[in-house]
Amino acid sequence: MTDTALPYGTPDAPRLAVRGEARLEVDPEIARIAVTVTARGTDRSTALTDLTRRNEQALTLLKTYGDALEKLETGAFSLTPQLTEKGRHERIRAYHGRVTHTATLNDFTALGELTTRLAELDLTRVDGPWWALRPDSPAHRAARTQAVHEAVQRAREYAEAVQRAREYAEAVGARLDALLEIADLGADTAAPTAAPALRSAPGYGAPAQEAAPALDLEPQRQTVHASVNARLTMTRPTL
Template identity: 25%
Template sequence: MSEVTITVRGEHESRIAPERATVHVTVRAEGAERSSVIERAMRLAEPVRTGITERQEAGSVVDWSSKRLSVRAERPWNEEGRKLAPVYYASIDFSATFIEVTELSIWISGIAAWDGVDVGWVNWHLTPQTRADLESEVASAAVGIAVRRAQSYASALGLETVTPVEIADTGLISREVSPGPQMMARAVALAAADSNPMMEYEPEDIVVSATVEARFTAH
């Protein structure tokens, strides 16, 4: 037996607690007069903005943003099929990134009862550096598992030398054996809450996983 082609899959995952939580809040107002609706929306938004900036100064909020005031008008229909006078709607969106879950819960519990304030979803995530480090570690571990599997198969066949030919994301490996080594391993998936945002104040661990397919020649 001179040479055998071995194709394997390597998988690995790591779990870590979220480091950041970004909450989305919308302030809304509506009414028959455009100017009064705008004024009301601005007035309702002020304590929300103040609460965020105070927490940023205290260190529990690391970043926040606010979109410009959005205003639209709709003319509803009555039961007789006639259009009524316009109704104006105004809204201002906020997002704030917290580093303290307790402070986030306290703040949300307070503003959720305020008139005109809608608390949206919370995105649990990691810092960019932590995410990049984990992706690298998990991808390397997945490749290592693929290499060990290939070596085990080769040993079972009485072969000693295993040479990598192709490593790729799942589903991307070619059907034909490549003539030379190719390194394309980048199969890292971050299963975070920002994929499927939900309002949760006790987050589950974020799962970072990687799956690679690898092809080797064994001698």
């Protein structure tokens, strides 16, 4: 029969449960913007043609930013008929077309310029930016490492507390009998991680007579949170 570790402490192997947390503030690595191109016409073919032309203009502009544009994805496309509000029969008054793209950039200087140039395009809306870290960012590992170090430090402090308790007991002529478990507050419950706040700057563009200056965008620092629950066994203390 194979021995299995007990989920609680024993006099010979006291159980120590501690929690370590870390919260770091770091600069963002990427920014995302949503680009929505729209078109409207009384004829389906005309609306679709206008939408295709404006969409091509937006994509061409985005792709001119080369390596600064890390990712470009199309989210949704729609061409919706709008019916007349009065009358007994279903009559189409106009067609509304829309296509949305999400662009991820790693050059924040280029981001300000691109946002302005996109906003100048006809019937083009720009939302964002949303600042973020990459999933494999070193900041996540740094936070986890710091949380582990904090958990180990707490374990050492509890071990020292046991020694002080022994000294207090001896001072009044008593002795501690056994140590079964030490549990840190919150060691068995993980705290939720707060999502970073998002900022948006929507707007509709219109043809401009002269180029508008690039937007001055200040990157929003990101909060990286990590927490670990550590469960350790101690050598039997001298009580």
